[in-house]
Amino acid sequence: MTTTTTTRFVSVVGGAVLGLTAFSASAATEMPPLPEVKGEKVEADGNFKIKFSIGTTESGAQYRGLEYFEKIVEQRSDGNIQVELFPGAQLGDDRQATSALQSGTLEMTMPSTSPLVNMFPEFAVFDLPFLFPQPEMADAVLDGEIGQQMLEDASSQGLVAIGWGENGYRQLTNSQHPVEEPADLDGLKIRTMENDLHLDIWRTLGANPTPMSFAELFTALEQGVVDGQENPWITIESSKFNEVQDYATETNHVYTPFITLVSARFWDRLPEDYQQLLRDAATEMGDYQRHVSRTLNDQIKQDLKDSGMQITELTPEQVKVFQDKLEPVYEDWRDQIGGELIDDIRAQVEQAQE
Template sequence: MKTTTPHSRSFPLRRAVASLMTAAVFGLGTLSASAATEMPPFPDVTGDVVQGDGNDYSLKFNIGLTQSSAQYRGLEYFKKIVEQRSDGHIQVQMFHSAQLGDDLQSVSALQAGTLEMTSPSTSPMVSMFPQFAVFDLPFLFPKPEVADQVLDGPIGQRMLEEASTKGLVAIGWSENGYRQLTNSKRAVTKPADLEGLKIRTMQNPIHLDIWRTLGANPTPMSFAELFTALEQHVVDGQENPWITIKSSKFNEVQQYATETNHVYTPFITLVSERFWNRLPENYQQLLRDAAKKMGDYERHVSRTMNDQIKEELKSEGMEVTELTPEQVKVFQDKLEPVYADWRDKIGGDLIDSIRDAAANAE
C-alpha cells in the first residue's frame, strides 16, 4: 500500500526582477501542466463523403461529463467525422456537464424526440435494460482489454441490439472506465474502513448492494448534484474513474482516494429512434461508423490519461491509497453474496459467457 500526501511550494518576491522571475516560473509551470494533461491528438478522418438525400440535419448530443473529460474529447472527434464526411449536411451541437439533463433525463428526451443523441453510462439504465446490470458486478473485468473483447464482440453486439428498443437505437460503446473510491473522512484499505460512510452511488440497485454489503451507507443521487453534495457534506464520498474525479474537481472536496478498480463501466451511444428514422440509410451508417471510431479513440484518451491523472491528483494534495492484490482479494471475498443475489436476475448464461471471455482473453 502506498500513500501520498500533499507538498507545499513557495515563490520568491522582489519588485521588477521578482516579477520577471515569478512570470517565468508561472509560465514554465503552465507549460508543464498543459503538457501533462494534453490529450492524444485526433486521428485523421478517413473515408469518402457520404451522399445523403439533399436535406440538412442538425443533432444535439448531450453528455453528463465536463469539457475536460475523455468523453467530451470523444464527442469532439465524433462531430469532426460526421460533419466532414456528410460535407456539412449533418451538424452536431455538443452539450456537456448535463446541460440538457442527466443520463436518465437525456434518455427520456431521446424517447420523446426532443434530443437526438446521448451517451449515458449503462448503470442508470438497468431499470430499462436489466441485462446492463452485468456491467455493475464487482471485479468482473480484470483488465480493460477484456472489456474491449466482450463489448466489441458478439456479446456486446447482442446487447446493442437488445437496447435498440423503447424509442432508442444503440450504435456503439465507449469507456467510462474503472471506478475508484474517494471520501472526505479517512483512508480506506479494507471493508471495515467503510463502516457508516455515506457514499454517493448512481441510481442502480447493484451499486446499492455493493456498498451496503461493504458496510457503507449508499446514497443514490444525480451526478449533476454530486459536487455540491460533497462540498456540503451531504455525502462523505463517491466512486468514479480517475479522469472523472479530476475533470469534476472532486479532489477539491475529497481528501482521500483508494484505487479499487471495483467496477468497469461502459458508455453506450444512443440515438433517438424518431430522429434515426428520418435519416437516409447512408447517414445512419455514417453515425454507426463515427460512433465506433469515437469509442475507440475515447478509450485511448481515457487510458492514456488514467495513470497520469492519478499522479496529478497526488501532486495536488489528494491522499491516494493503492491496494495490494491481497487487499483487493478481501474486498472480492466480501462481495461474493452480490453475485449470488443477482445471478438469476441478470442471467447466469450472460455472466458465464463474459467470465469465459475474460478467462480466454487473459
C-alpha cells in the same frame, strides 16, 4: 481485442499517439490533436442537426471523443449533418437525456450503462464487482458478439444503440480517512448512482450508500451531505472532486462502459447512408475515446497525488478481501441479470487471460 478491432483501433488513433505520449505532469488533461478523418464523403438527401448531450464535463475524455464524432460526421456528410455538443448535463443527466431521446426532443446521448438498468436489466452485468481484471478484457466482450448483441437488444423503447465507449474503472474517494479494507467503510455515506446493484455493493461492504444525480454531486460533497463517491480518475479530476475529497483508494471495483444512443424518431428520418455514417463514426469515436481515457488515467492519478490527495493503492491481497466480501452480490443478482450472460462473459474474460 479482435484482430479486426485492433487494426481499426490503430488506424484511428495512430495519428494522435505522439501527442498523447508527450503529456507533461502540468498538462495532464491537455487533449491530443484529433485524428484525421478517414473515409469518403457520404452523399444523401436532406440536412440534419444533432444535439448530442453528455453528463461529464468538457475537460474529460468523453467530450474529446464527441469532438472526434462531430468532426467525422460533419466532414463526411459534407456539412449536411451538423452536430452540436452539450456537456456537463446542460440538457439533463443520463436518465433525463435518454428520456428526451425517447420523446424525440434530443437526438443523441452517451450515458453510462448503470443508469439504464431499469430499462435493460442485462446492463447490470457491467455493475458486478471485479468482473474485468484488465480493460482489454472489457474490449473483447464489448467489441465481440456479446457486446454487439447487447447493442441490438438496447435498440428498442425509442432508442437505437450504435456503439460503446469507456467510463472506466471506478475508484473510491472520501473526506474522512484512508480506506484499506471493508471495515474502513463502516458508516461512510457514499454517493452512488441510482442503481440497485451499486447500492447492494456498498451496503454489503458496510457503507451507507446514497443515490443522487451526478449533477448534484460536487455540491453534496462540498456541503458534507455525503462523505464520498466513486468514479474513474478522469471524472474525479475533471469534476474537481479532489478539492472536496482528501482521500482516495484505487479499487478498480467496477468497469463501466458508455453506450452511444440515438433517438429512434430521429434515426428513422435519416437516409440509410447517413445511418451507416453515424454507426461508423460511433465506432471510431469509441475506440479513440477509450485510448484517450487510458492514456490519461495514470497521469491524472499522479496529478491528483501532486494536488495533495492521499491515494491508497491496494495490494492483490487487499483486493481479494474486498472480492470475498462481495461474493454474495453475484449470487443475489444472478437470476435478475441472467446466469448465462454472466457465465459467457466470465468465460470470455478467462480466455482473454490465457
